[in-house]
Amino acid sequence: MTEMETPPSTVRTTCPYCGVGCGVLATPDGKGRATIKGDPDHPANFGRLCSKGSALGETLGLHERLLNPMVRCSNDQMEPVAWSDALDHVAQRLHHIIAKHGRHSVAFYLSGQLLTEDYYVANKLMKGFIGSANVDTNSRLCMSSAVAGHKRAFGSDTVPGNYRDLDKADLLVLVGSNAAWCHPVLYQRILANKRERGAKIIVVDPRRTDTASDADLFLGLKPGTDTALFSGLLVHLAARNAIDRHFIEDHTSGFEDALAQARRIAASVAATALATGLSEADAEAFFRLFAASDKVVTLYSQGVNQSAQGTDKVNAIINCHLATGRIGKPGAGPFSLTGQPNAMGGREVGGLANQLAAHMNFTPPDIDRVRRFWQAPRIATHEGLKAVQMFEAIERGEIKALWVMGTNPAVSLPNADAVRLAMQKLDLLVISDNVRSNDSINAGAHVLLPAQAWGERSGTVTNSERRVSRQRPFMTPAGDAKPDWWIVSEIAKRLGYEGAFSYQSSAEIFREHCCLSSFENNGTRDFDLGAFSEITEDEFNRLPPTLWPARLDTSVSERFFAEGGFFTGDQRARFVAPEIPALRGERSASRPLLLNTGRIRDQWHTMTRTGLSPRLGQHLRFPFVEIHPRDACAAGVVDGGFARLETDFGKCVLKVIVTDRQQPGMLFAPIHWSDETSSSARVGALVAPHIDPYSGQPENKATPVALSLCDYPQYGFALSRDVMSFPESIWWARVAVTGGYGYLLASKRGVQWQAWFNKGCGEHDVAEYLDGAGGIYRAASFDGDRLTRCLFVEPSDRSSDWDVVKALFAVETVNAEQRRLLLSGKALDGIASVGPIVCACFGVGRNTICDALKSGAARSYLDLGTQLKAGTNCGSCIPELRRLVAETLPDEKQNDQREVAMAES
DSSP states (O other): OOTTSOOOSSEEEEOSSSTTOOEEEEEEOSSSOEEEEEOTTOTTTTTOOOHHHHTGGGGOOSTTBOOSOEEEOTTSOEEEOOHHHHHHHHHHHHHHHHHHHOGGGEEEEEOTTSOHHHHHHHHIIIIIIIOOOOEEEGGGGTTHHHHHHHHHHHSSOOOOOOTHHHHHOSEEEEESOOHHHHSHHHHHHHHHHHHHHOOEEEEEOSSOOGGGGGOSEEEOOOTTOHHHHHHHHHHHHHHTTOSOHHHHHHHEEOHHHHHHHHHHHOOSHHHHHHHHOOOHHHHHHHHHHHHHOSSEEEEEOHHHHSSTTHHHHHHHHHHHHHHHTOSSBTTBEEEEOOSSTTHHHHHHTTOSTTOBTTTBOSSHHHHHHHHHHHTOTTOOOSOOOOHHHHHHHHHHTSOOEEEEESOOHHHHSSSHHHHHHHHTTOSEEEEEESBSOOTTGGGTOSEEEEBOOTTTOOEEEEOTTSEEEEEOOOSOOOTTOBOHHHHHHHHHHHTTOGGGOOOOOHHHHHHHHHHHHHTTOTTSSSOOOGGGTTOOHHHHHTOOOEESOBOTTOOBOSSSOTTOOOSSTTSOEEOOOOOOOOOSSOOOSSSOEEEEEEOOTTOOTTSTTGGGOTTGGGSSOSOEEEEOHHHHHHHTOOTTSEEEEEOSSOEEEEEEEEOTTSOTTEEEEESOOOTTTBSSOOGGGGSOOOBOTTTOOBOOSOEEEEEEEOOOSEEEEEEESSOOOOOTTOEEEEEEETTEEEEEEEEOTTOOHHHHHHHTOTTSEEEEEEETTTTEEEEEEEETTEEEEEEEEEETTOOOOHHHHHHHHHSSOOOHHHHHHHTTOSOBTTBOOOOSEEETTTTEEHHHHHHHHHHTSOSSHHHHHHHHOTTSSSOTTHHHHHHHHHHHOGGGHHHHHHHHHHHHO
């Protein structure tokens, strides 16, 4: 089957979300949607999907899609144009800017959402033919510290183990990883190991996340002290002679220097406890358990990487595995959990500004090798600007043209307000994407190029365990959308490089990528897909999920480094002596708290995809900030109220969740909301642009922040078939609903709600209820029997039933009785309020769960699974189910714990 033919009824493809790389079975319905199931034969997930993956079928509509090339005209309006005109315009502008300002005045900013083939062509054009390494990726924000740590220790960016190690380990240490929410399919493998083999789980995190609910030991250390913890562990291992002297002597160098530095950082259990804020008993328990367990996997993610000392944290972890020889063996090794579906593929093709393709570097031999393979006329000879530096250079006027592909830097980068202002200074801003509007596009894009979306694209991605999987098309491309590799190739041809960019398919690009990986390799480089260097179109379409390296002799290495063989000059791993830990941002009287940012369970990045799913928007509907009760009391904020957060870089207003799962002195806010989906919740604007000196990865976990009360006496919500625009004084957050758009609102008194609502209703019938003295206004507009808009505003201590009104909004027609009772905002016959969704996989709400518990139909979370299916798919809601059992039936807590123990035995 060629890429343009109609696909078969059910297609095996790969999920477009996190780095787990789950296999998906997609069955299109012929109406622009598809049924999504997990692929039981894919070795990453064996049929499981998380809530986001399960809801993929709800995100395939065309309503938000960019369908045609657009160019900003002289009247400052974006106008649709033919592809040839858009491509000619971009190429001419790039040629002019390079001729006038030099090749380093141009930059590409890419994404872990791109396929490997897209990434490869973009890097080839910029590094090989334009001749600048100013090409970086949003993967810089999530895993570049892991890359730098790997290269310092191993000589290469090599992940030593694979997912099977999670099944075999006796101890699993999760550091800075809320895997229960962010990598739930892998987390279920970890829990299965705990149930079936008795494996122990240790969670290291400043936040008591849902991952910690299953931990045998939770280490709630102070932010930024991971290096101290693992330095203390290294000292303990050496003092107890729990190290592998033979492995150290035969396969490593630098151990004594690293150990001496570890002693300076944390010379004892007591010193470790003092540095990390842990109790001595907990620190010693961790040390003893690690020392006593031969099979240890340490998994680390954003909590480690997103730090101004992230690389040192990674190396402190790797040092402990090298010292014990627990690397590359079944059930043993350090393991980086990547955030995006193709962060690994981007690393393979040189998607980072400090790499060349095929895991090669900016050394004279590698530069020459890639130059000869590509026959590149002016290959880049030194590293380019990393993400944060790139946008600082734009602000200074040094970069004049930027091409953004598949990402939203005006939201996701730190100091996001400055990023947006910098983008407005560009002479040329080109954005390739599949959405017609986002914060980066609205920053002043000059050209929009419609890219194919998941379900339309064909190519490969690589997951966290080095497994290459196919994304296959199962839908017709929307409008005039094209593959990213095709768009880049067409620009390259217009710049004069037609001979090197005459690709006809993604299979052809993959074949070239594989050839380069094996070119002059002979086992000297880790990354090698030479076994596929002659792959045909049909073989590419049938390509099964495959681990690399897959060398020309067809050998496949499941793991690296068990017997040494590191990719350094002497084939020895390097112990790295980390610097003494210190946070870049210091708290002060005006900024007394530290802000930690991250993801939530059911949303992804800036919600351009997950934000389209009504199911996924119903768990945590509001952009929020978590705060410890002590800090809430000091700031005068209350649970369910609002707070203003202010740093040296920006401001936000967020809903407050008061919880003792948060450390005193620390706040947590999710990253997903943008100016497209909220009035004041673009959290990236708060984050300091401090970066790790080795990786260039920004510190997203510890920005000094002030928090204060933001009092809104009126709360409410609105529903509309179209996007709504609110008065500037209104706080709002958008949430997906069936049939249109939902908005959660908060406001001061005095807003002229009645005039505002009626202005937007046109000729439609309007029904209203107004109680001016009580501060209540409810209104609905109808087009015949169809509800088209509604608005409910009332005092903050009252609340109409959002779920009931939302259910009426979803139906095609409203009968007379429903219309009459609508403005009451209360339950109607046949429509029950399920409450916020707890189990997004099966759409089970909190009210439904609590009703089952109160009625006696369920007495434990296992009963809830039997009765309602809640928690029986990805399992990421199980910790919340347990909490609801404990809150609703406190007398049943011990019984629930017994059932959990039985299930885990």
